[in-house]
Amino acid sequence: xxxxxxxGLIIIALAIGAIVSMYGDASTYEGFEVxxxxxxxxxxxxxxxxxxxxxxxxxxKDANYFSFYLIDEKGKESKVVYHNPExxxxxxxxxxxxxxxxxxxHFEASKILLKCPSKYNEQKVxx
Amino acid sequence: MGSVTFVGExxxxxxxxxxxxxxxxxxxxxxxxxxxFAERNPLDQSWSKLAKYSFHLNSLxxxxxxxxxxxxxxSHYFEYHYAWQHSSRELPVxxxxxxxxxxxxxxxxxxxxxxMVIGQILLRTAxxxxxxxxxxxxxxQVALTSMLLGVxxxxxxxxxxxFELLRNVMSNAPIFQQGDYLSKVKDGNGLNPLLxxxxxxxHPPTLFFGFATTVVPFxxxxxxxxxxxxxxxxxxxxxxxxxxxxxxxxxxxxxxxWAYESLSFGGYWAWxxxxxxxxxxxxxxxxxxxxxxxxxxxxxxxxxxxxxILSSFLLVLYAxxxxxxxxxxxxxxHSFTDLGMSGQLLVFLLVFVVLSIVLMAWRWxxxxxxxxxxxxxxxxxxxxxxxxxxxxxxxxxxxxxxxPVFNKLFGANMAPPADVIGHYNKWQMPMAIIIGILTxxxxxxxxxxxxxxxxxxxxxxAGVSLxxxxxxxxxxxxxxxxxxxxxxxxxxxxxxxxxxxxxYLKGNIKLAGASVAHIGFGILLMGVLVSxxxxxxxxxxxxxxxxxxxxxxxxxxxxxxLERGKPNKMGEYIITYVKDSQNWVNNYYQVNYKKLNAQxxxxxxxxxxxxxxLNPKMGLVANPDTKHYFSHDVFTYVSSVPGKKTEGTFIxxxxxxxxxxxTIFTNNGYAILQGINSNTDAEKLDMKNFQVLLGAELKVxxxxxxxxxxxxxxxxxxxxxxxxxxVNEAKLKFRFTxxxxxxxxxxxxxxEQDTSGEFVIMKAIVFPWINLVWAGTIIMxxxxxxxxxKRVSALKAV
Numbered sequence: 001x002x003x004x005x006x007x008g009l010i011i012i013a014l015a016i017g018a019i020v021s022m023y024g025d026a027s028t029y030e031g032f033e034v035x036x037x038x039x040x041x042x043x044x045x046x047x048x049x050x051x052x053x054x055x056x057x058x059x060x061k062d063a064n065y066f067s068f069y070l071i072d073e074k075g076k077e078s079k080v081v082y083h084n085p086e087x088x089x090x091x092x093x094x095x096x097x098x099x100x101x102x103x104x105x106h107f108e109a110s111k112i113l114l115k116c117p118s119k120y121n122e123q124k125v126x127x
Numbered sequence: 128m129g130s131v132t133f134v135g136e137x138x139x140x141x142x143x144x145x146x147x148x149x150x151x152x153x154x155x156x157x158x159x160x161x162x163x164f165a166e167r168n169p170l171d172q173s174w175s176k177l178a179k180y181s182f183h184l185n186s187l188x189x190x191x192x193x194x195x196x197x198x199x200x201x202s203h204y205f206e207y208h209y210a211w212q213h214s215s216r217e218l219p220v221x222x223x224x225x226x227x228x229x230x231x232x233x234x235x236x237x238x239x240x241x242x243m244v245i246g247q248i249l250l251r252t253a254x255x256x257x258x259x260x261x262x263x264x265x266x267x268q269v270a271l272t273s274m275l276l277g278v279x280x281x282x283x284x285x286x287x288x289x290f291e292l293l294r295n296v297m298s299n300a301p302i303f304q305q306g307d308y309l310s311k312v313k314d315g316n317g318l319n320p321l322l323x324x325x326x327x328x329x330h331p332p333t334l335f336f337g338f339a340t341t342v343v344p345f346x347x348x349x350x351x352x353x354x355x356x357x358x359x360x361x362x363x364x365x366x367x368x369x370x371x372x373x374x375x376x377x378x379x380x381x382x383x384x385w386a387y388e389s390l391s392f393g394g395y396w397a398w399x400x401x402x403x404x405x406x407x408x409x410x411x412x413x414x415x416x417x418x419x420x421x422x423x424x425x426x427x428x429x430x431x432x433x434x435x436i437l438s439s440f441l442l443v444l445y446a447x448x449x450x451x452x453x454x455x456x457x458x459x460x461h462s463f464t465d466l467g468m469s470g471q472l473l474v475f476l477l478v479f480v481v482l483s484i485v486l487m488a489w490r491w492x493x494x495x496x497x498x499x500x501x502x503x504x505x506x507x508x509x510x511x512x513x514x515x516x517x518x519x520x521x522x523x524x525x526x527x528x529x530x531p532v533f534n535k536l537f538g539a540n541m542a543p544p545a546d547v548i549g550h551y552n553k554w555q556m557p558m559a560i561i562i563g564i565l566t567x568x569x570x571x572x573x574x575x576x577x578x579x580x581x582x583x584x585x586x587x588x589a590g591v592s593l594x595x596x597x598x599x600x601x602x603x604x605x606x607x608x609x610x611x612x613x614x615x616x617x618x619x620x621x622x623x624x625x626x627x628x629x630x631y632l633k634g635n636i637k638l639a640g641a642s643v644a645h646i647g648f649g650i651l652l653m654g655v656l657v658s659x660x661x662x663x664x665x666x667x668x669x670x671x672x673x674x675x676x677x678x679x680x681x682x683x684x685x686x687x688x689l690e691r692g693k694p695n696k697m698g699e700y701i702i703t704y705v706k707d708s709q710n711w712v713n714n715y716y717q718v719n720y721k722k723l724n725a726q727x728x729x730x731x732x733x734x735x736x737x738x739x740x741l742n743p744k745m746g747l748v749a750n751p752d753t754k755h756y757f758s759h760d761v762f763t764y765v766s767s768v769p770g771k772k773t774e775g776t777f778i779x780x781x782x783x784x785x786x787x788x789x790t791i792f793t794n795n796g797y798a799i800l801q802g803i804n805s806n807t808d809a810e811k812l813d814m815k816n817f818q819v820l821l822g823a824e825l826k827v828x829x830x831x832x833x834x835x836x837x838x839x840x841x842x843x844x845x846x847x848x849x850x851x852x853x854v855n856e857a858k859l860k861f862r863f864t865x866x867x868x869x870x871x872x873x874x875x876x877x878x879e880q881d882t883s884g885e886f887v888i889m890k891a892i893v894f895p896w897i898n899l900v901w902a903g904t905i906i907m908x909x910x911x912x913x914x915x916x917k918r919v920s921a922l923k924a925v
Contacts, residue, residue: 003500011515018523018554025544026530042545059767063688063888085686085767085888088747099545110545 027099031072032107039102042110046097047072049090057086067106070096079106087112133294135309136206137199141290144195145277148288151188151239152272157181159265166258166353175258182246182261185268189243192275193236196289200226205312208296209233209289215317217711225327226318228335231451231468232289235274237332241339242268249343256363259350260343267342270475274468287468320712320740320748326385334382334405337375338443341408343367344415345440348433352486357429357495361419366918368416368436373911375409380904391749391764393892394659395900398551400455400543403528404446410521412439414514421507421514424574427497428511435514437483442525444476454531504577509569513562520558524551556613563616563652566645567592567623588626592619603657603896613656620649637917644910647903654899665698665761666891686766689718691885692858693795694830699723701831704887705734713738713750716765716887720754721831729831737764737889759895767888777860777878784872793877795857796829798836803873817841817848821866823873829857838863838875 030043047070049055055068066086071077080098090096090112099111161178168174196209200223205211213233214226228234246264253260277288293312294303302308347364351357382402383395396402415435422432449455452469501508527550530541544550571585596615605614624645631639666687689695689704696702705717715736724730735752751764783791791798804822820841827834839850840863851862858880865874 003503007512007515011519014519015522018519018526021550021554022523022527022530023541025527025546025550027542027545028540029542044542044545059688059886059888062684063686063767064684083684088767099542 031074032076032078032102033074035102035107036078042099042101044097044099045070045072045107046095049093049096050077055086055090059085070098070107078102080109081106082109082112084112087114089114131304132306133206133309134307136292137202137204140195140199140204141207141292144192144199144290145288147188147191147195148272148275148277148290151185151192152269152276154181154185154188155265155268155272158185159262159269162258162262162265166262169258178258178261179250182250182265185265186243186247189236189239193240196233196236197223197227199290203315205315206293206309207289208291208293211293211312211315213316213318215315217314218318221325221328222318222323225322225331228331229318229322230289232275232287234331234335235271236289237335238339239268239271239275241332241336242271242342245339245343253363256347256350256360259353260346263346263349264342267479270478273475274471283470284467285471321390324385324389324750326381326388330378330381330385333374334378337371337378337409338405338447340367340371340374341412341440341443344371344412344436348436349482349486352433352490355490355493357493361423361432363922364436365416365419365423366915366922368412368419369911369915369918371439372409372412372416373908373915375405375412376904376911377908379405379409380901384901387762387897388753389750391751391766391890393751393762393764393890394662394894395897398524398547400528400531401450403524404449407521407525407528408439408442408446410517410524411435411442414517414521415439417510417514417517421510425501425507426495427501427507429495429497431511431514433487433494435518437487441476441480441483442521444479445525448472448476449528449532454535502576504572504581506569506572506574509565509572513565513569516558516561516565520555520562523554523558527551559652559655560612560616563613563620563649566620566648570627570642570645571623584626585623588623589619592622595622599653603661605657605660607660610656610660613652617649617652617656620652621646624649637913637920640910640912640914640917642910643913644907647905647907647910649903650899650906651903654896654901654903658894658897658900661895663698663893663895664890665700665893666763666889667697686888686890689887689889690858692856692880696830697891698893701729702889702891703831704889707887713740714768716768716889718763718887718889720761735761735763739765739768739887741768755898757898759893760897762892762894764890765887766890769886776881778881780876780878782864783875783877784867784870785875786870786872791825791861791875791877793859793879795859795879796827798825798827798859798861798877800824800873800875801826804837817843821863821873823861823863823875825852825861825875827854827857827859832856836861840864840866840873 027042027044029046032045035041035043035045050069050071053069055066057066063085064083066082066084068080068082068090069077070080081103082098093114095114097113098107098109099113100107100109102108158178158181161174161181165171165174165178198204199207199210200214201220203210203214203216209230209232210226213229214223218226226233228237242264246261246268249257249260249264274286275288276286277291278285294308297303302311305311344364344367347360347367351360354360379402380395382405386392386397387395412435415432415438418428418432418435421428448469452472454469501511527544530543533539534541567588568585571588572581592615596611596618599618600611600614603614605611624642628639628642628646631642664685666685687695687697687702689702691704691706694701694703699722701721701723703719703721705719707714707716709715715738718735718737719732720735721732722730733754735754737752738750740748740750747765747768749764749766751762753763754761779794781793783789785791785800787800787802789800791800801824804824805820820839822837822839825836825838827836834854834857836852836854836859838852838861841848841850847865849862849864851860853860860878860880862876862878863873864876867874
């Protein structure tokens with residue numbers, strides 16, 4: 001076999017490896033139900049904040065504990081714990097994307113992404 | 128609304144700017160076509176004349192657009208949506224420049240401007256290649272200018288004009304029914320606080336100059352295919368490719384430095400899609416440069432060189448599509464807002480992709496091919512392998528970055544990996560190891576043929592590097608042996624290239640560009656390794672804070688709660704949130720760091736001023752502050768601050784019955800009663816005529832300081848008066864309320880100032896040896912610069 005063919009094969013193998021790894025590592029957007037059935041995997045859950053239930057953050061007691069209730073897009077609710085300070089503007093968020101996995105009775109979020117109604121482009125003229 | 132007459136608008140500038148956009152669009156079409164026909168009819172001079180004039184007209188129009196837009200921002204003409212949306216009255220001039228490119232339209236304009244400048248340079252330097260190269264460049268100018276048109280063509284809105292009036296953009300708002308609406312639009316939305324940073328004044332122009340320059344090697348490659356000239360274009364294209372690599376590289380690292388200095392994600396690189404999108408064309412360009420050099424010395428690998436050079440520009444267009452079409456959605460922190468131009472962006476990309484593929488296919492049979500495989504013991508073989516590794520590396524990056532595109536194309540439901548950094552690192556670290564080693568191996572070998580000495584030389588360098596790696600491993604106190612590989616690769620790259628560099632130092636330094644650039648790359652790798660492997664979050668609370676027992680303490684508790692004035696122990700530091708101060712729209716929180724030595728004494732201290740802007744539109748925007756040392760950085764930012772402050776009251780009153788020598792414990796420190804003093808000078812207090820006046824001599828110990836306090840107790844005609852003593856810095860108050868002769872004790876009531884309303888929640892990270900990252904980059908850029916000098920003088924020599 002020519003050297004160039006060997007190199008070509010290695011390149012193809014690595015490219016396939018990259019695709020497989022992308023596919024394997026990619027998380028998916030799911031609801032709490034799927035997350036609960038696979039507690040070992042991390043998921044992206046999209047939902048809205050349940051404003052009727054209390055969100056808890058008391059920095060004097062623990063600056064790294066924030067909890068709230070999120071209703072996912074299928075309507076299922078779960079408690080979410082985030083071991084970080086409450087993101088500012090959290091209460092104003094329209095949509096919340098949390099990344100993490102289910103841990104017993106609650107969803108342990110490692111990341112919170114907020115979608116605010118006016119990220120920076122408020123289409124409203126202040127008078 | 129036709130009946131309303133609007134007053135106070137400055138329509139002239141908008142009309143001027145918009146007309147200039149139209150003129151520049153038409154003139155760029157004209158220029159592109161005339162250059163095309165000038166190439167087709169080399170004997171007819173009229174085409175090239177027409178081309179030249181229309182390009183000059185285009186340049187003038189571009190400058191007019193920029194002038195009008197800047198004047199609108201500078202004069203605060205908020206009747207224009209762009210000025211209203213991206214600027215405000217309070218902005219200093221240098222930030223007005225950043226407003227200019229905060230929006231999509233302005234950043235396109237920046238790109239158009241650079242492309243125009245590049246065209247002017249080519250006009251004077253491209254000589255025989257002028258016509259085909261400019262035809263391609265102006266085609267790209269047509270595509271970019273179309274993004275600014277804002278004209279409806281058959282119900283499709285083409286482009287988005289920066290000269291759109293506010294009242295047209297938001298025509299439904301009732302305020303625009305009034306003719307004097309402008310008197311009510313007092314101020315603009317202001318500049319995104321994250322961009323209010325001096326790096327944002329220079330990072331975008333640099334990056335866009337880098338993007339813009341990628342079109343030149345692309346245009347030369349296209350011109351080569353077009354003319355069936357598979358040789359001559361490489362020579363002038365190579366210095367352009369090097370310029371592009373240097374500037375784009377500088378722009379990317381400036382972005383990293385900006386992120387590090389002013390964003391709170393804690394680092395210079397986060398594998399964010401927008402960062403990746405600009406990195407990938409750069410890596411491909413680097414691979415392309417290497418293969419171009421291989422081809423110029425050996426005559427092999429022509430097709431690969433062309434493919435890589437074409438791809439780097441196409442990837443710039445793909446990056447543009449990714450970041451501006453809104454397709455990235457939530458997966459990136461800094462993509463532009465969607466302007467509904469995704470279709471147009473896609474057409475832009477596809478036109479150039481199709482052009483490249485068609486030309487390649489058309490000339491496929493004619494292109495020169497390698498006669499035989501490269502020999503293993505040659506520089507070109509290992510350079511080629513290195514370039515392929517770069518291709519794989521960028522393929523992996525662009526693949527994962529494109530997840531949102533796959534979702535759109537195949538209706539998949541994928542999200543970016545939960546552990547993004549881990550995902551990229553597991554691929555990119557082995558790639559970096561191979562690249563690091565190859566930079567040494569390839570440079571030790573000569574082109575075409577090598578004697579056995581070359582191998583012996585590599586062996587010696589490898590031996591020296593191995594010893595040095597072990598030394599550095601312990602010097603940097605790395606923990607995992609996995610890091611040995613990358614550390615060796617980086618060291619080997621630096622040592623070998625330094626060995627090659629030495630003979631050049633006496634001779635022509637211009638020839639040493641490659642060695643210098645590769646030394647820089649090795650140092651950069653080393654810096655990346657050490658600063659990320661040993662990056663340490665130090666804001667982990669070790670004292671005081673009463674953790675709620677219900678909470679299971681997680682490993683990832685990385686934020687520390689700091690009450691104002693109350694020292695906390697954090698790693699090797701005692702930190703205190705001292706005070707905050709307002710400057711313009713920013714709130715600076717002074718945090719004092721005291722470094723302790725092994726004996727627990729204060730070694731040295733410094734203050735950091737992380738800044739938080741409570742922005743009405745974005746909430747808390749935290750900018751870090753960093754203390755730079757030669758060997759490490761202490762990086763600090765506030766992750767949360769209280770909304771409003773409350774006045775200090777005293778709480779936690781505790782009664783202590785003590786005799787001299789006893790200790791009074793409080794949450795803020797402890798006090799020891801030294802003695803009871805009866806010789807107190809009563810006159811200092813007031814006019815009272817005390818029969819007895821006692822002072823309790825207290826020594827108050829806080830974490831880092833000792834204070835004296837003396838609360839007093841006086842008796843006058845059977846009535847007692849207490850005088851409290853405050854220790855302001857420790858937030859403590861002591862009252863001397865009673866004397867108990869029976870037990871020989873006195874009663875002291877201690878209380879603590881309620882500082883619950885004054886606190887910051889802070890995160891602090893130590894980055895060791897991050898200076899290597901910056902130093903490595905700068906050396907690499909110098910290396911590029913030397914190589915450019917060498918290639919330019921080679922051009923002149925002909």
